[in-house]
Amino acid sequence: MSLKILAVTGRIGSGKNSVEDYLRDKYEYKIINMADVLRQMAKEEGCGLDRQSLQNLRKKYGNTFLAEKTVKIIEGLNDNKIVIGSMRRPEDFLIPKQKFNDNIKLIVIEARKDVRFQRIKKRGREGDPKTIKEFETQEKKDEEIFEFKKIFSYADYVIDNNGTLDDLHKQIDKIMREKKMNIILIGPQGSGKGTQAKMISEKYSIPHISTGDLFRDAIKRGTALGAKAEKYINQGILVPDEIVINLVKERISKHDCKTGFILDGFPRTLSQAKMLDSIVKINCVLNININDSVSIARLSSRRQCRKCGEIYGKEVKPKIEGRCDKCKSELYQRDDDKPEAIKKRLEIYHRQTIPVLKYYKSVVHDINGKQTVEKIFEEIFGILE
Ligand SMILES: [Zn+2]
The missing domain is CATH 3.40.50.300 (P-loop containing nucleotide triphosphate hydrolases)
Known part of the structure; x- marks a missing residue:
């Protein structure tokens, strides 16, 4: 007893x-x-x-x-x-x-x-x-x-x-x-990863941690790490692993992570995964799979307003084609949403992600990302329960 x-x-x-x-x-x-x-x-x-x-x-x-x-x-x-x-x-x-x-x-x-x-x-x-x-x-x-x-x-x-x-x-x-939910969420752009992260976070009351938010928060709070990260971001250079891992470490040591967290956008590379492994045990890696063609179709349909920056896509279409609902300005396709640019991004994504998935092999779950948002979540729910 x-x-x-x-x-x-x-x-x-x-x-x-x-x-x-x-x-x-x-x-x-x-x-x-x-x-x-x-x-x-x-x-x-x-x-x-x-x-x-x-x-x-x-x-x-x-x-x-x-x-x-x-x-x-x-x-x-x-x-x-x-x-x-x-x-x-x-x-x-x-x-x-x-x-x-x-x-x-x-x-x-x-x-x-x-x-x-x-x-x-x-x-x-x-x-x-x-x-x-x-x-x-x-x-x-x-x-x-x-x-x-x-x-x-x-x-x-x-x-x-x-x-x-x-x-x-x-x-x-x-x-x-009692079961800790230390989750990593992996998926290419256009896989709906962010939406799923939010849903998991709400369902299980564990924080959704994205590196982008970590950078913004550290910069806003004016911490030493934030100042370092800001320098790189302003120059358009990838923030070095040392800084990212320290920000992640700081974040997951907070009380709200005691029963778990969802990491979104991290670790991106094998070396980051190894660093993460030395500070916390991950019990679940959710890998949302979609074909490159689906990714490209979803992202290349994205249009942005030239004036106010509003984004439209397959799910949110403008009322008048090519015109912003909010300010009636012209919509355009950003260079990095053009198929060639997306292909390049996906290439890098696969090259970096495959070793990460191999590294976490024993806890990886593949999820079909070509379904509706609800169906994807059902699949994730089944795994987490
Ligand atoms: Zn607009």
Whole structure:
């Protein structure tokens, strides 16, 4: 029987109870609520739950009495799936962690201040702050007492709970699936790869990471890597692997990638794939296949407006042929959308991609890209499930 303990923490109004309820109802976890443990202890001691009483308890039993009591309760249980709820102070987590090691994982629930305030207001319990100002004052005090920032730094998973209950449940499901979805999406231009990446990202709540976005973001944030990348981009030179891999590394170390990510447009070459392999294990490579002729047909039908830059193609046709819907200017075919230019791009694509696919051979799945967007996604869904 393998013990699985999930510790849940978050600031007031972040939705800790909703997380606990869902883990209990859907995944049959037993909830040990630290607030209840404390209440029970206070009752046995014949004291209250005010700050002075708690201080006295700490004096009597030591600073970590509540965490130690909770560990004892868990050890006395026969259950193997346990949630420790209402965890607040760093030691509430560190003491059980010392005891249960890798069998315990910390889930941190984050939500914006205004969202949390609205939740508290709706709850309308006695003593709840009535204005955002009151709320902020209380938060400041809580921050000092509970050291949220410190306990948050131990997070194994971070749930972003600013949305609906449904969004919250989706994120919990994702954590419970446990299976990491570290995905690479490969496909030539015109394969509809970007659309599929977006759909996978939404379905599984894992971030869609494209190198183009990474460059833009790093440049916007003014980071050292961004400044380096910008130099190359401005000169029209490919950004060197060293810089790209460091940007990818930085991105996938963020919390939202803990259960997976979709890399789009990376790795492009064998040497990039080897570099990536040294920092993260990829469990699935989705290779969307289309014939060059389809690629060429799709891309060479693309027309762009000379004035506003709007792009039209097979799917989005202009109302009047050769004229932009928005500004009525002339549409033209860009040089790099001409069949000869596309052929050249595809040649490079195949030359670079074949070794990458060979490298990841054991986890590559080929997908027929000549189907509708929905059919392609169905195929991908079948593989990921
Ligand atoms: Zn236009």
